Amino acid sequence: MSSDAMSSELADNVRNHRRRAGFSQERLAEAARVSPALVRKVEQGGTPRVETLYALARALGVTTSALFATGAPEPVRDDGPNHLRLMEIRRALMPPVGLKEAVAAAGESPPSPAQVIRREIADAHALYQTDRYDSVAKRLPGITRAAETAVSAHDGDEERRRALDVRAQAFLLTGKYLTQVRQYDLAYYALSQAIRDAREAGHTLTAATGVVGLSWLLLRQDRFDECESLAGATADEMEPRVSTAAPGQIAVWGELSLRVASAAMRDNRPDTAREARRMASTAASALGVEHTDFGSHWTTFGPVTAEMKAVEDLSLIGDAHGVLRRSDDGVLSRKGMKAAGKPSSNNWDRHRLDVARAHVMLGSHHDAMHELNALRRTSPEWVRHQAMARYVMADVLHHRKRTLTKDMREMAAHLGITG
Structure with a gap:
């Protein structure tokens, strides 16, 4: 199904639910607190933000899921940068599988003690918490391989349980990082493996933490x-x-x-x-x-x-x-x-994005920029991965009547917004 067909399906879903509710486009717009032009755009095949679909669903009295189109995705045109940057993580998480288990490469180091791997995981998590994503990405492949080697090397029940617990922690961190940078398929693999390892090790709390991440x-x-x-x-x-x-x-x-x-x-x-x-x-x-x-x-x-x-x-x-x-x-x-x-820094930063969005909704662009600039100072890499930050900045640019300030230009460039 083409992207046009998928947009058409979403448009049909919204239109059909509107008619069942007995709403005109104007009445739906009023109930959803959006403009009639936005409702018309959606029903003509435009691609709305998910936040717009929340609002329409609330007004129509249906679940948001009922409005989503179910067609084929649009073709991926340029995944090159992320594909290359995450190559080592991908290799560590998903090595080639043949008729036999992989044989250790000549000269490969013996398995690291569990406490050593735990320290490496803790160090990498500290880097994650301080917004140093590049450093995390460089450390994760080695941590994941060390955890895999530890599990493979131990046959005894108690030793294997300890090794599985360590590998679960490694996968939890990997899944958390990959979700943050929106590499969802890889993240799903890591998190699901973490949950399985924790269950096998008998650590319910760790497994439940994996469910939180998933x-x-x-x-x-x-x-x-x-x-x-x-x-x-x-x-x-x-x-x-x-x-x-x-x-x-x-x-x-x-x-x-x-x-x-x-x-x-x-x-x-x-x-x-x-x-x-x-x-x-x-x-x-x-x-x-x-x-x-x-x-x-x-x-x-x-x-x-x-x-x-x-x-x-x-x-x-x-x-x-x-x-x-x-x-x-x-x-x-x-x-x-x-x-x-x-x-946590991530939860606090997300809260301040909600504050920035509230300022934009009320036309207080100066206050919205104050929040975005604060996030850029404290969490520059984190904010680059936030769709909400781009929405807020795009609204500021759209409604700005005067020449953009230096802060606005720099923020737009940091978030990758052009035009």
Whole structure:
């Protein structure tokens, strides 16, 4: 199916649901808080942002998934840069497979001790947290190969379990990095392997952390119903007794609840999202502070993270005033975070993008640029991979009446926006 046919299918889906609802294009635009011209563009085969489809689905009273086209993808025209940059990671994750297991190359080093590989994983994760993606990409192939060699070298049950746990940690980091840079197929492979290794090793918490990562990947791919189902089933299976559970168990359960809420909200299932947010709030209250532990699991969760994700819901429904009202209040204020602790850098940066989008929606381009420039200073590589940052910057450029400032030109160039 051609891209034109795929756009036509999406247009038909929107038009059919609009007619079933008894809406004119103008009435749908009013209910969705978009312009009539945008509705006409979608129904004429234009390609809308996913945020536009959220708004249309909410107005029509259907799930967002019901509007998505299901045709063939557009041809890939230029994947050269990423294909070449990630070649070593691809080789480490997916070596050629023949009739026999691969034979170690002559002179290959003996397996590294588990603690050595763990230290290398921790070092690479620290680089990831500080936005040094190139350094992470260079380290991951060696870490992955060392973890693979460790598993292959150990036959004893206890030694193999330890090696599997280390390989699960290596795959978790690899999947997390690949999701961030939007290499979703490779990320799926790494995360699914991490979950399987952790299950075989008997480490449920690590496996559940892999599910948190895989749910994030499904969200990134707009697979909302699958994300909600996976995260919800896992949360139900490992729901802790809050009064006696270890902080790590509560944190991972809370993160899974956040994934359920995010998926349900994007799929226009507000009641499910509300209940999942309530569960996440219960977990956050039980912890009292942000809990971080990249030794036994890979998550940062607590009251600050839960509140940021609740504010994200306001951004999704277009409540710009609500976003700004809560974005620096209560637990998200400087005083609040001093008491509750800091969230992960990625979650905080995503929250500030929601703030930037709210400013753009209200026409406050100066304030939006203030947020984008702050992100460029603190997380320059991260922000380059964020579609929301490009949307915000594109809106600033579109509505700018005067000559662009130096900051605007530099930001547009940094995000790869032309025209």
